[in-house]
Amino acid sequence: MRYKLTVEYDGTKYHGWQKQKNARTVQEELETALLKLGIQTVTTASGRTDSGVHAKGQVVHFDGDVKIPLSSLPFAINAYLPEDIAVVKCERAADDFNARFDAKQKTYCYRLYVSRLRHPLFENNHYHVTGDIDLDKMKKAAKVIEGEHDFKCFEASGSTVTDTVRTVYEIKIETKKFIDCFEVEIYVTGNGFLYNMVRIIAGTLLYVGQGKLSVSDVENILKNKDRTAAGKTLPAKGLTLEEVVYERS
Amino acid sequence: MRYKLTVEYDGTKYHGWQKQKNARTVQEELETALLKLGIQTVTTASGRTDSGVHAKGQVVHFDGDVKIPLSSLPFAINAYLPEDIAVVKCERAADDFNARFDAKQKTYCYRLYVSRLRHPLFENNHYHVTGDIDLDKMKKAAKVIEGEHDFKCFEASGSTVTDTVRTVYEIKIETKKFIDCFEVEIYVTGNGFLYNMVRIIAGTLLYVGQGKLSVSDVENILKNKDRTAAGKTLPAKGLTLEEVVYERS
Numbered sequence: 001m002r003y004k005l006t007v008e009y010d011g012t013k014y015h016g017w018q019k020q021k022n023a024r025t026v027q028e029e030l031e032t033a034l035l036k037l038g039i040q041t042v043t044t045a046s047g048r049t050d051s052g053v054h055a056k057g058q059v060v061h062f063d064g065d066v067k068i069p070l071s072s073l074p075f076a077i078n079a080y081l082p083e084d085i086a087v088v089k090c091e092r093a094a095d096d097f098n099a100r101f102d103a104k105q106k107t108y109c110y111r112l113y114v115s116r117l118r119h120p121l122f123e124n125n126h127y128h129v130t131g132d133i134d135l136d137k138m139k140k141a142a143k144v145i146e147g148e149h150d151f152k153c154f155e156a157s158g159s160t161v162t163d164t165v166r167t168v169y170e171i172k173i174e175t176k177k178f179i180d181c182f183e184v185e186i187y188v189t190g191n192g193f194l195y196n197m198v199r200i201i202a203g204t205l206l207y208v209g210q211g212k213l214s215v216s217d218v219e220n221i222l223k224n225k226d227r228t229a230a231g232k233t234l235p236a237k238g239l240t241l242e243e244v245v246y247e248r249s
Numbered sequence: 250m251r252y253k254l255t256v257e258y259d260g261t262k263y264h265g266w267q268k269q270k271n272a273r274t275v276q277e278e279l280e281t282a283l284l285k286l287g288i289q290t291v292t293t294a295s296g297r298t299d300s301g302v303h304a305k306g307q308v309v310h311f312d313g314d315v316k317i318p319l320s321s322l323p324f325a326i327n328a329y330l331p332e333d334i335a336v337v338k339c340e341r342a343a344d345d346f347n348a349r350f351d352a353k354q355k356t357y358c359y360r361l362y363v364s365r366l367r368h369p370l371f372e373n374n375h376y377h378v379t380g381d382i383d384l385d386k387m388k389k390a391a392k393v394i395e396g397e398h399d400f401k402c403f404e405a406s407g408s409t410v411t412d413t414v415r416t417v418y419e420i421k422i423e424t425k426k427f428i429d430c431f432e433v434e435i436y437v438t439g440n441g442f443l444y445n446m447v448r449i450i451a452g453t454l455l456y457v458g459q460g461k462l463s464v465s466d467v468e469n470i471l472k473n474k475d476r477t478a479a480g481k482t483l484p485a486k487g488l489t490l491e492e493v494v495y496e497r498s
Contacts, residue, residue, distance in 0.1 A: 006428065010369050056370060057428050074366050084369045089429050117323050120259050120333045121305060121489075124373075179255065179306050179492060180338050240370075243428060 001066060002097055003073075005030075005043075006089035007058045012124060012237065013084060016051040017058070026085055030060065033080035039064040046103045046244040050196075052236030054125055057088075057243040061099040094248065105169065105245040107189040110202035111238050115181035122183065127202075127238035133209030135175060135184070141208040141218045142171035142186075145201060152225040154204070156196035156233060167191045171201070187242070196233050203231030250315060251346055254279075254292075254323075255338035256307045261373060261486065262333060265300045266307070275334055279309065282329035288313040295352045295493040299445075301485030303374055306337075306492040310348040343497065354418065354494040356438040359451035360487050364430035371432065376451075376487035382458030384424060384433070390457040390467045391420035391435075394450060401474040403453070405445035405482060416440045420450070436491070445482050452480030 007030065015023035019031070030043055041062040049055055068076050074090040081087070112127040113119060122128070148167040155164060168190040176183045186205060188198050204221070207213040213221075213231065221229045256279065264272035268280070279292055290311040298304055317325050323339040330336070361376040362368060371377070394417055401413040421436040435454060437447050453470070456462040462470075462480065470478045 008369050054370065078367060083372060086367050086369050088364070088366050088368060115337070117337050118327060118335050119337060120257050120335050121303065121374075123332060125370075 002061055002063050002093045002095050003066065004091045004093040004097060004099065005060045005062070005074075005077075005087050007045075007055060007060055008086050008088045009055050009058070010084040010124070011049060011052050011054045014051065016053065017045050017048045026055075026058075029081060029085055030077075033077050034062065034064065036080045037066075037068065037076055039066055044099050046099045046106065047193075047241075049241055050236050050239075053239045053241065054237075055241040058241055059099045059103070059244040059246070061093055061097055097246075097248065099244075102246050102248065103192070103244050104247050105189060105191055106193065107187055107242040107245075108193070108198040109240050109242050110186040110188070110198055110234065111183065111240070112186075112202070112206070112234075113181055113183045117180070119178075119181055122181075125237060125240065126183065127234050129184075129206065129210075131210060133184070133206065134211065135173065135209065137211075137215060138184075138205045138209040139173050140215045141205055141213075142173060144215060144218045144222065145204075146171055149222050150225055151194055151197055151222075153221045153227050153230050154197045154200040155194035155227065156200065157227070159195040161194060164194055166193065166197070168201075171205075173205075199233045199236070199239055200227075200230055202238070203234045205231070206234065207231040251310055251312050251342045251344050252315065252322075253340045253342040253346060253348065254309045254311070254326075254336050256304060256309055257335050257337045258304050258307070259333040259373070260298060260301050260303045263300065265302065266294050266296075266298045275304075275307075278330060278334055279326075282326050283311065283313065285329045286315075286317065286325055288315055293348050295348045295355065296442075296490075298490055299485050299488075302488045302490065303486075304490040307490055308348045308352070308493040308495070310342055310346055346495075346497065348493075351495050351497065352441070352493050353496050354438060354440055355442065356436055356491040356494075357442070357447040358489050358491050359435045359437070359447055359483065360432065360489070361435075361451070361455070361483070362430055362432045366429070368427075368430055371430075374486060374489065375432065376483050378433075378455065378459075380459060382433070382455065383460065384422065384458065386460075386464060387433075387454045387458040388422050389464045390454055390462075391422060393464060393467045393471065394453075395420055398471050399474055400443055400446055400471075402470045402476050402479050403446045403449040404443035404476065405449065406476070408444040410443060413443055415442065415446070417450075420454075422454075448482045448485070448488055449476075449479055451487070452483045454480070455483065456480035
């Protein structure tokens with residue numbers, strides 16, 4: 001029987017999703033919890049999240065002969081998971097449902113806060129920006145990035161993906177003011193993402209906000225597929241996988 | 250010379266604001282950082298926050314012969330503070346400014362999230378509620394609590410305060426929906442608060458939301474000054490001191 005789990009985690013203490021030797025990973029914690037319930041299985045996620053990246057809605061499937069009723073299963077799994085990981089939804093899935101290949105749309109959020117001084121309550125899942133930024137310019141540049149493009153320019157080196165065309169459906173920038181500080185949330189929704197793509201998009205938008213790049217520079221970066229001209233890859237801790245959407249389950 | 254600092258902290262690892270023997274406190278960390286800058290002083294906060302309570306805008310004053318320019322001072326202090334505490338604003342104050350006695354208004358926020366299952370990304374600063382709650386009823390009960398009252402009914406035992414009349418200017422309840430979960434933020438603004446008052450108000454509103462108390466029960470609790478009839482004191486981790494307002498500095 002195949003199961004579909006939605007998993008939330010604070011990635012701070014993990015070397016990403018994928019199991020590896022000599023490092024603590026989310027996949028390993030989840031499979032260990034399942035094993036303690038008598039379910040020996042290998043889990044497949046919608047995608048690997050990098051070391052330090054968080055998730056509100058990571059989706060995972062696994063096959064198993066599960067004796068526990070579906071309504072009790074998430075509570076049973078959570079009892080064996082550490083505090084910073086939890087199953088937040090548990091469903092039966094079709095035998096050929098695949099959390100990775102059936103994913104039609106993903107939303108990531110990159111969070112930053114703008115303040116001269118550091119703010120402890122933001123530090124866990126935000127990147128700290130010290131100077132002023134121009135949000136209107138960032139929103140204009142975001143519009144340029146939306147749509148179907150060859151996103152080679154926003155891919156970290158070392159990837160073996162050959163087809164680098166993706167569609168970004170929407171980039172939504174939300175802001176909230178606090179005392180002496182404001183928060184910027186960059187929600188990026190697309191049909192798929194290249195390695196480090198959201199963190200490079202966030203870095204490029206930040207450069208636009210800081211005046212290091214113009215909106216037309218971003219147009220040229222996309223047109224010329226020029227990674228070296230784009231912004232830097234922002235740190236993992238600001239990134240959260242918010243939601244994965246499927247047409248079927 | 251007197252200085253006024255605005256301090257933000259994640260209270261998780263601290264036994265509250267006030268210095269005490271054999272326990273790590275925010276006041277001690279701050280005074281140790283000041284001492285490392287050659288400023289030996291005693292700090293006074295707008296109020297003591299309890300063990301585990303957070304602050305976005307705690308206000309503190311101290312006297313000191315400070316050689317560092319005002320614009321550099323917060324950076325200098327932060328360099329000696331742990332990651333979960335930071336000065337976010339630094340001002341000169343009048344010689345008779347008092348962070349405690351001059352505070353005219355304070356806003357606290359009590360945060361909770363409602364979900365059958367636990368959500369790791371909320372756990373640090375939210376209280377987890379598992380069943381459904383009726384927000385409309387909570388908002389009606391909040392209106393009953395607003396205003397000038399004898400808040401003896403919402404004071405933890407053991408306090409030595411004699412005048413228990415306070416004014417709650419506003420209770421604002423904000424909600425945000427997430428996948429399989431929603432967040433409730435209860436902002437309470439008043440001219441002052443009794444011991445555990447905000448956590449008891451939050452607990453009482455929660456009981457109303459859960460149907461354990463009615464709106465007219467809350468009216469009676471206030472009228473009869475009956476602590477035993479009010480809701481329980483909710484855990485410290487959901488509470489944040491958001492802002493302290495002064496008429497002068």
